[in-house]
Amino acid sequence: MTLVRVKGFKIFADRHGRMRCYHRSTNQKIDLQKSPLGSAEFFADCAKISAAALALKQIQPKPGTLGGLIAVYFAEEHFLERSKATKREYRMCAAILEPIKDTPVSSIDTPLLAAIHDKLAKKHSWDKANRVRNFLIQVFKFCIPKGLISKNYAEDVIKKPRPKNTPEAYRTWTFEEVQTVLEAASPQLRAALAMIFCTGQDPSDALEFRKDQVDDAIIWKGRNKTNVGAAIPISSILEIELAMAPAHDAETLLASSKGTPWTYDGFASTWQRLRRKLEGGDKVAPGLTPKGLRHTMATWLREAGQDEREISDLLAQGSKVMGLHYSKNAALARKNRKTMQVWEGEYERRAAKAKLSNPQRKPSNPDKEIKSHE
Structure with a gap:
């Protein structure tokens, strides 16, 4: 039998006497049944594997760089x-x-x-x-x-300062903008935006809330970014919004139009399409972001007289109160319920003000109008 050698490849007979061939650096196997040893097909496979390995090596980061x-x-x-x-x-x-x-x-x-x-x-x-x-x-x-x-x-390296004429990164939404966006959104996107708006959480956190994290109308979760323990009351406003969302079998509270948990990229893409449509029709001012809804809750609570600690506890900010693997803290839940009631009151006040300032305004979809807490 003619001995075949190819640089970079290990060719040997196994314990059963069958010939084997592997690329040394990638351990990729050549099927000698399909490409017999020494055949044109065999050398073509060797060349293909060697070229792919070389290309991969060239894009790999070099040590010491x-x-x-x-x-x-x-x-x-x-x-x-x-x-x-x-x-x-x-x-x-x-x-x-x-x-x-x-x-x-x-x-x-x-x-x-x-x-x-x-x-x-x-x-x-x-x-x-x-x-x-x-x-x-x-x-x-x-x-x-x-x-x-x-x-x-x-x-x-000194950080670059924010230019004076640069708009706020995550500006707060007006009450009218919240209403306009929710009324124009698809049912699944509306539920996702309402979740962010009514909990004050980062979009990435809100999208991942699971059904098994809800107990006695409280969502128990650590924030993704900080692992700060969160006890987030489900307000009556959010309860109505979630009841209007299409039923689904996903383990998460929210689901995409496919009935599966939202991916962040899928949510962001769907949101951007809606934002561009509304901005193009002059329905909302430029600069709306889902994360701005988190800032909106904080702003409303500050304007309603809540202190920073009360706001931080509800929004799961600040020092690590509990951590991700925490035991449920009933005192924190009670405190956050009171803070959420303040937010609901502020919501009602702004809703009433919006109706008084624009009495002729009719919702684009009356069946989807958000009801205030009674």
């Missing part, structure tokens, strides 16, 4: 346990840095990062430049103890 540091961080438990939203954010930052991923670690210092920061601010925005800076702080923080970089050079 910025890309290598980022790859190390992405394998860290600290990153893997972050919320889905934070992971998306950090991967976006890594994609922005892709053109300079081969920068040697030995050349990384604060002046270099400051120059990159300036360039990103001009090419993208001040906000995106600051996000990349914050991402690099995390990357370097976890690479220093491993001896991969000597200092967290990103910490000394």
Whole structure:
């Protein structure tokens, strides 16, 4: 039998005497039944596997480079346990840095990062430049103890200030905008937006609320971003909204038009289509975001006289009161119910004011008009 050798491949007879062939670096197998050893098909398969392995090697981050540091961080438990939203954010930052991923670690210092920061601010925005800076702080923080970089050079890069003429990132919604958007939304999107509006939670948190997390009209959950314990009362307004949503078998309280849990990207895409439609028809002012509904609840509660601690407890902000694996805190639930009642009262006041200021206004869909708490 003619001995066949191909660089990068392991060719041998197994314990049963059958010939085997594997690519050494990828352990990819060649089926010698379909491509007999030494045949044209065999050498074609070898060439195809070698080319694919070479292409993969070329795009892999090189050790001792910025890309290598980022790859190390992405394998860290600290990153893997972050919320889905934070992971998306950090991967976006890594994609922005892709053109300079081969920068040697030995050349990384604060002046270099400051120059990159300036360039990103001009090419993208001040906000995106600051996000990349914050991402690099995390990357370097976890690479220093491993001896991969000597200092967290990103910490000394000065953040870009918000330009004076820049609109608020997550501006509050007016009562009329809330009504207009809810009336124009599909039933599934309306339920999702109402959940964010009536709980004051981040969209990524609200979309993941599960049915088994509801007990005695309280949603018990730790926030994705901070793991702060949350005890969120279901207001009568939200109860009505959820009752109007189409029935579904998903484990989550909310579901897409497919009857499956919302993905954040699916929700964001559906929301953007509605926002553009309403802005194009001059139905709402520019700048509405789902996260702005969280700010709206906080603003209404502040205007109603609630203090920061009361607002923080309801919105699951601030210090880690309980953590994700917490025991249910009845005192916190009672306190948040009182805060939610204040919010419902503020909702009723604004609803009445909207009707008085515009008595001729009729809802676009009377059957879907939000009812006030009685």
